[in-house]
Amino acid sequence: MNHARLRQDTGWWRHAVIYEVYPRSFQDSNGDGIGDLDGITARLPYLKGLGVDAVWIAPFFRSPMRDFGYDVSDYLDVDPMFGTMRAFETLVECAHSLELRVMIDLVLSHSSDQHPWFAASRADRSNLQADWYVWADAKPDGTPPNNWLSIFGGSAWQWDTRREQYYLHNFLASQPDLNFHTPAVQDALLEVARFWLVRGVDGFRLDTVNFYTHDRQLRNNPPQPAGRFAGAAHRSNPYAWQRHLHDKTQPENLVFIERLRALCDGFPGAVLLGEIGDDQQYKTLAEYTEGDRRLQMAYVFRLLERDCSARHLAGVLEEYLRDASRSRVCWSVGNHDVERVASRWSAWGGTARQRAELAAALLLSLPGGKCVYQGEELGLTEVDVPFEQLRDPFGITMWPQKMGRDGCRTPMPWTRAPGAGFTTGTPWLPIADEHLPLAVREQVGDPHSLHAFYVDWLGWHRHEPALRHGSLQLLAPTDQVLAFERVTPDETLLCLFNLSGEAADYRIDRAAVAVTERSMDARVEGGQARLAPCSAAFARVVQKTK
Structure with a gap:
């Protein structure tokens, strides 16, 4: 293709x-x-x-x-x-x-501080790319302009001696932030x-x-x-x-x-x-x-x-x-x-x-x-x-x-x-x-x-329509089991996950459930599911209560 x-x-x-x-x-x-x-x-x-x-x-x-x-x-x-x-x-x-x-x-x-854009921007305060990065004056006591922090630790502001200003970096000091207001x-x-x-x-x-x-x-x-x-x-x-x-x-x-x-x-x-x-x-x-x-x-x-x-x-x-x-x-x-x-x-x-x-x-x-x-x-x-x-x-x-x-x-x-x-x-x-x-x-x-x-x-x-097109309807969880349904106008697929290291039971508020569609060491029969540790089960609901 x-x-x-x-x-x-x-x-x-x-x-x-x-x-x-x-x-x-x-x-x-x-x-x-x-x-x-x-x-x-x-x-x-x-x-x-x-x-x-x-x-x-x-x-x-x-x-x-x-x-x-x-x-x-x-x-x-x-x-x-x-x-x-x-x-x-x-x-x-x-x-x-x-x-x-x-x-x-x-x-x-x-960008990197090695990008030509930053090299130009930090050269002085009046060049054509001076405002391509986020620059700010220090407070009167010399500290950064505000309390913003870098994800990588410490202040999000780095002092630059060329411009005698701080520049913003949300990550490493070598990763100056571009100024999208420009x-x-x-x-x-x-x-x-x-x-x-x-x-x-x-x-x-x-x-x-x-x-x-x-x-x-x-x-x-x-x-x-x-x-x-x-x-x-x-x-x-x-x-x-x-x-x-x-x-x-x-x-x-x-x-x-x-x-x-x-x-x-x-x-x-x-x-x-x-x-x-x-x-x-x-x-x-x-x-x-x-x-x-x-x-x-x-x-x-x-x-x-x-x-x-x-x-x-x-x-x-x-x-x-x-x-x-x-x-x-x-x-x-x-x-x-x-x-x-x-x-x-x-x-x-x-x-x-x-x-x-x-x-x-x-x-x-x-x-x-x-x-x-x-x-x-x-x-x-x-x-x-x-x-x-x-x-x-x-x-x-x-x-x-x-x-x-x-x-x-x-x-x-x-x-x-x-x-x-x-x-x-x-x-x-x-x-x-x-x-x-x-x-x-x-x-x-x-x-x-x-x-x-x-x-x-x-x-x-x-190839499963319910997984590709169905809406998500969350069911009540237990301490062990996450449960939801994927629902289309034509079918409902029940999805159960035992997120624990112990076997778990889950009661399904349904009149009847079809034979289990697919499972990982789990079983769904009627209104009851039995799931082995760290397992999942998928079943089609064939009759709903009102």
């Missing part, structure tokens, strides 16, 4: 399963220990065989790599570490020939998006999409109510102690989002997927996906948190239904920023394999798009990377309370051989011994493997 035919399906994203590739760790083609674009191209048939619809590639632009590509120094070129522009074009051509779409990660809220900045970033759309990409994952615009008045953020912490953040990071009312999620941000959407609409089938981190996550998601002028879909961090109890997850879905039920959500249980789900949700009990299966079954049962992070289909667990081998600046700063993101970014195991089939050289992060038995070569072709489970369930998801 060529790209023109792919672009005829403009609604492909509504039920898509998108596979995230972290390029440094996916496949090394030249033996330098770092994954690259040619490596991704070589593995595209594997992704096709898995049954996903699209691949999202984390940043591969030119960068000093202080935050591993999320600090861009040239938006219009490939970093030599990952290959060449021709290598990227080949990747896109190969993906499209396999009917896979390609989404790339756009990091627009900030029209020329918006225009330049729209041209970046156009550049990649012309080269055939099928959409963008937009990093920190609600961070683009700040409060012009630079008002202080208020504290969180006593005992509360923002989002999924931990109290060990002071960022979680504030209500982030003024440093992000400003109304003016939506103006740029609408301009970006208008640009993408000129390339049929191109999709905007936003990453939203906010105190009121689903309310913000609903606002950012409202109508047909903003993002097609977005995801938040609620399923990326550590709490995985049945009542907590029921509360997450209740929040979604209350605040964003008409919105287009893209769900995920893992990505390159959080502990791997097979380890993170260990409170479920059971084995890592059982947790991986249950997380996949839950993910694929939710309405809308889904993201699968590389290695989830193998059941990879979090790697305990020794401090001396840590590479993640966030992890190094927050150690030992938070181990950072290296543990979920270790190389993909393709074989049991030295280098795990990932590289013939020395891998940039250590390959865990416990991952070798889970390698792709060990699982593909084994009907009892987790990989086979994914292939099977992805196929079911693709």
Whole structure:
């Protein structure tokens, strides 16, 4: 299928399963220990065989790599570490020939301090790009202009001796924030998006999409109510102690989002997927996906948190239904920023394999798009990377309370051989011994493997009308069981998940239920379900009480 035919399906994203590739760790083609674009191209048939619809590639632009590509120094070129522009074009051509779409990660809220735009902006206060970044004078006592904090620790303001002003950085000091209140900045970033759309990409994952615009008045953020912490953040990071009312999620941000959407609409089938981190996550998601002028879909961090109890997850879905039920959500249980789900949700009990299966079954049962992070289909667990081998600046700063993101970014195991089939050289992060038995070569072709489970369930998801089109109706949870229905005018699919390490019973308020459609060591008979530890059951309701 060529790209023109792919672009005829403009609604492909509504039920898509998108596979995230972290390029440094996916496949090394030249033996330098770092994954690259040619490596991704070589593995595209594997992704096709898995049954996903699209691949999202984390940043591969030119960068000093202080935050591993999320600090861009040239938006219009490939970093030599990952290959060449021709290598990227080949990747896109190969993906499209396999009917896979390609989404790339756009990091627009900030650049690297090595970007020529920032070099010009910091030179003085009067040059043509002086206001392309967020600059502010110090208070009379020399302290920063307000109390805003960096997610990576400390003040969000860095003193610059050239301009004798502070500049804003929500992340590393080497990641200065672009000033979206400057029209020329918006225009330049729209041209970046156009550049990649012309080269055939099928959409963008937009990093920190609600961070683009700040409060012009630079008002202080208020504290969180006593005992509360923002989002999924931990109290060990002071960022979680504030209500982030003024440093992000400003109304003016939506103006740029609408301009970006208008640009993408000129390339049929191109999709905007936003990453939203906010105190009121689903309310913000609903606002950012409202109508047909903003993002097609977005995801938040609620399923990326550590709490995985049945009542907590029921509360997450209740929040979604209350605040964003008409919105287009893209769900995920893992990505390159959080502990791997097979380890993170260990409170479920059971084995890592059982947790991986249950997380996949839950993910694929939710309405809308889904993201699968590389290695989830193998059941990879979090790697305990020794401090001396840590590479993640966030992890190094927050150690030992938070181990950072290296543990979920270790190389993909393709074989049991030295280098795990990932590289013939020395891998940039250590390959865990416990991952070798889970390698792709060990699982593909084994009907009892987790990989086979994914292939099977992805196929079911693709052809099951209730999972693709049904509304979500939440049922009462228990301490062990999360329960909901996916409902279409023609059928009701009951979905039950025992999120505990003990067997569980669940009473169904129905007159009759059909024979269990599919299960993981569970049984539904009439109005009663019996679920083994860490199991799930799906059944069709054939008669409802009134």
